[in-house]
Amino acid sequence: MKTEYDYFVIDIEHLKGKKTFPFQLFIFNPSHKKFSMFLNGNRPLTKEHESFLNYILERGGKLAILKNQRKTFLVAQETTAAEIPSLKERELHPLEKERLMNIKLKEMHDEKTGAFSLQSEFELACQTDNFEKVIENARVEILTFSVTISPTVSLALHLAKTHLDKDNYLNRIVAVSYLLAKNCNIVDQDALSDIICGSYFGHIGLTQTPLTIARTPYNQLPEKEKSLFQKHTILGHHLIKKSQINLSERCKKIILEHHERAGGNGYPAMKYGEQIEILSQVVGAVSHLFEYSSGKITGGKQSMKSIIIAMKAKSYLPGLEYDFGEKVFQSIITLINTDKIETKEKENINTEAKKAA
Ligand SMILES: [Fe+2]
Known part of the structure; x- marks a missing residue:
């Protein structure tokens, strides 16, 4: 089960006008409060994709990448973590840490029961x-x-x-x-x-x-x-x-x-x-x-x-x-x-x- 901690958010400018990417793009839809797949790796970003993306972003949505594709993203986009605000390390709030632990406990509970x-x-x-x-x-x-x-x-x-x-x-x-x-x-x-x-x-x-x-x-x-x-x-x-x-x-x-x-x-x-x-x-x-x-x-x-x-x-x-x-x-x-x-x-x-x- 993926949570918001599994993604990092980027701005549309971080795509640098490119049309294909070796990583997957996700969008956060504010009305569902969920991340969902937007564009698979190596698939073209069409005009329809762009207009949908702009539509979501204008309404408070976010563009995101999976954290486990962070390195692929940084290399492909020729950028560094310092240039991506959401990648700057921050200390998790104790309640967020507790939640991550509870997600693991639930996985163990489900496996057992x-x-x-x-x-x-x-x-x-x-x-x-x-x-x-x-x-x-x-x-x-x-x-x-x-x-x-x-x-x-x-x-x-x-x-x-x-x-x-x-x-x-x-x-x-x-x-x-x-x-x-x-x-x-x-x-x-x-x-x-x-x-x-x-x-x-x-x-x-x-x-x-x-x-x-x-x-x-x-x-x-x-x-x-x-x-x-x-x-x-x-x-x-x-x-x-x-x-x-x-x-x-x-x-x-x-x-x-x-x-x-x-x-x-x-x-x-x-x-x-x-x-x-x-x-x-x-x-x-x-x-x-x-x-x-x-x-x-x-x-x-x-x-x-x-x-x-x-x-x-x-x-x-x-x-x-x-x-x-x-x-x-x-x-x-x-x-x-x-x-x-x-x-x-x-x-x-x-x-x-x-x-x-
Ligand atoms: Fe009652």
Whole structure:
């Protein structure tokens, strides 16, 4: 896996008007925040290439060379490292050094554990009531995030480093939200960091309501207390804003919106369909899954398998929600492979789930 440390940036003038090069050219696209191949070695730099390059550079993009082609570049372009500003040695920040070490640790982790499948690991974690492997997988990935993107990414990194190291209720929600977001093709570090911070702070508003409200299963709360519980979204959003924690607006939106539902029956604003940020739907869906399973909604614990079977069939169970938008819903119901479960077993699970609810 290449990182920004594997490249050095050059100016277009350093090409010296030449049209072919014995080294590869890469461009950094600011909208994707990624380096990608621009021109292979010994291929001609055409007018189309030049106009695309100018287009990207005018928008804050960068032209770059792989550090392992540094010597080839300097010889071919008859220049020296002293003439290339990005090649002047600089001391890496301790956080950058730590990140490089974490990238190596992730490579070792991946080699040792092999490919990670959220579906099989989630199913095993539910069966054994042990989410250590799921949490660890999320943690080793998050620790490789760049330290220079934004305060929210840096906070996500900090939270992963200091808190995402044990199997507890909140870390299960954070890790599964992160991994489910990736299953929904959300791969941008900004967005994933919003998910991480949003799921850590999603229920901070409950600190502003009476303790009994958080401790009583939602379905057993009188109507007045239910509406007080629902205020945790607005209270959390307000608390974060007042605290002046430097979180992205999208992350604050997750805190505010994680109970909005695609059909318009959520809260606090009864938003509908695409008015709801998909990241809010991810955190909302995963939180709901763990809340339902742990008894925070009905007062009775239920297996994830039975919840997912009920969600997939859209069966009515008191307090069970599944209106998370099609993309997130499809990801949630495939967290456990229910196809292999026999019809009879599904019926039993459904009957037991209904009794428990
Ligand atoms: Fe909530």
